[in-house]
Amino acid sequence: MRRILEKDALPYWRGRPIESITSADVVERVEAIVDRGRPVAASRFRAWCSKLFSYAVKSQLRPDNPARGVEDPVEPSTLRRDRRLGDDELMLVWQAWEKLGYPFGPLFQILVLTGQRLREVAQARWPEFDLRTGIWTIPGARAKNGTEHRVALSEPALAILATIPRLSRSSFVFTTTGEAPVSGFSKAKGRLDKFIVEANGGQPLPDWRLHDLRRSFVSGCARLRIPAEVVERAINHVSESFGGVRGVYNVHAYEDERRGAFEAWAAYVMRLHSRDSGRPAALLAAS
Secondary structure (H helix, E strand, C coil), rough: HHHHHHHCCHHHCCCCCCCHCCCHHHHHHHHHHHHCCCCCHHHHHHHHHHHHHHHHHHHHCCCCCCCCCCCCCCCCCCCCCCCCCCCCHHCCCCCCCHHHCCCHHHHHHCCCHHHHHHHHCCCCECCCCCCCCCCCEEEECCCCCCCCCCCCCCCHHHHHHCCCCCCCCCCCCCCCCCCCCCCCCHHHHHHHHHHHHHHHCCCCCCCCCCHHHHHHHHHHHHCCCCCHHHHHHHHCCCCCCHCHHHHHHHHCCHHHHHHHHHHHHHHHHHHHHHHCCCCCEEEEEEE
């Protein structure tokens, strides 16, 4: 139990008050473990988190157990999640983000334009960004796989960053206090879902999570005929394209190709946005 929590909880939650950990935080960690091909380990992580938070509830350190409602990743219904947002769904969510405002609105927009992990975006600091060259460098200490990662920022992403207020003496890009990165993603998604229902004729967006935005980026790039190895480099994900011997010898960074991928995907999203601007969001049938 200690090994599991020290590997997958402490590096991400260390220093946070226990009452600040949300269900979205637990889901994010569970899905990250599943993404590295370890659904059983993810299930154990969820179980031990639940025990930890149950103890915290009994000790009156927090009012509820945020792991209790999280799906077990080894159940057949959740073992392989492939949810991604379609074009109309993505634009419905994008319009809701515009209503949501700072910090969560632009945070989620950067999330979909770059395909990076939620925590890596949420904890971004201004010194990581070179806005002149359009490069965001995620240090290895913050990257999930421990490897420094350079993200080529598209013009729409740079435009969004240019609108973000900078709190005095704070290095965090997305913050409400200036002293810590933004948190409370489950509450923000709850507000977002209310905007979606209002814009969508009373219909919610079916069974979607913030992590699905990363999957939407990947599948969108595939539709744009961007090679899988370029997309994997773009999202700092190591899998079959760079595993084993091939991963040892294929050290090409694909920097030009990655920039092209980010620009192509952002241009596609902006075309969808231009198409839908000035008209009500498309009604989506719940399914």
